[in-house]
Amino acid sequence: MAIVFITGSTDGLGRAAAQSLLDQGHRVVLHARSAERAAAVADFAAHAAGIVIGDLRSAADTKGIADQVNAIGRMDAIIHNAGVYTERSRGATAEGHAGTLAINTLAPYMLTAQIARPKRLVYLSSGLHRGGEGSLRDLDWTRRSWDAAKAYAESKLHAVALAYALARRWPHVLSNAVDPGWVRTRMGGAGAPVDLDTGQRTQSWLAVSEEPAALVSGRYWHHLRQEQPAGEAADPAFQDALIAGLSELTGVALPAV
Template identity: 80%
Template structure:
């Protein structure tokens, strides 16, 4: 049985993935952005191998999350599930970054750099990432007029590129990106066409399955099938430039193999 850390596991896809893994006998480390949110875990809390707390909008708290996970022990897999949907304004984090960039891109990067290297990494993206090319010209939206949909799409392309960059740098780790589809969650809304079980299935399978089909790296998945991502996300030059930019923004280098 595996031990799996899931970011953003108090509701939605993260909670569904946690329940699925726990029901299958795996150990799960849960994440909540605050103590109040952790209190909403209900029956999942006593079943968890641990609960870590921190707001992914804050780089300092994200680093604390990494420390808390490392104190529990080495994870077999990490599902980078947490994310925010398009926001009406750029916002400003404690480090003065755009909120969407901080949660959807910088936090997964920081956690990847600081948490003891697992055997498997899964990053949740979106089919909307295909509208996110060209972000390196103004990664943090300090020069452009704010465009919520574009900012979200860029962040989801960046996380695919991050998954692929990790696959190239760490060949001993299975690193993949997943598009769960438009799921009936608080974020997706009640009219979304995909149910929670379908939405969580691919990432939990990639996290723990011993099937040869699941033990691959540098792939983009949608509902248990591999798909071709946006060309920029699959471009090694873009991946390397993105990693360098994220390193500069966070002050953290992504370790080499």
């Protein structure tokens, strides 16, 4: 049985994936944004291998999350599930970054670099990533007027590009991106067409399955099927430029091999 760390796993898709993996007999390390949130899900967390706490909007907290996970032990898989949708304003983290970028892009990048390398990585994206091309000109929204939908699309393109980049850089790690669809969660709303079980199924499968179809890397998935992502996401030059930009913004280097 595998041990899997899932960010943003006290609610929505993250919790659904955690429950699915627990039901299969796997061990799961949960993540909560705050101690208050962890306390609110104490009954659920009692079945987990552990729960780590930290706000992904904060670089210091993100480093703390990585340290907490490493203290538990090496993970077999990590599902980078946490994210925000359309933020009304750019906002500013303690480090001065746009909130959407900090949570959806910088945090998974930093965790990838700082957590002991697992066997599998899964990054949650969205079909909306196809509207996110051109982000390298202003990754942190310091020159453009804020566009919440565009910022979200860019961050989800970054998730796919990061998955593809890691597949190239770390050939012994299976790294994939998943579009779960428009799911009935607090973020997606009650009118979304995809139920929670369907929405979590692909990332859970990629994290633990020994089926040959799941033992691939550098792919973009939607409901257990591979799809072609946006051109930039699959472009090694874009991937490398993105990683260079994220390294500069965070001060965290991604190991090359």
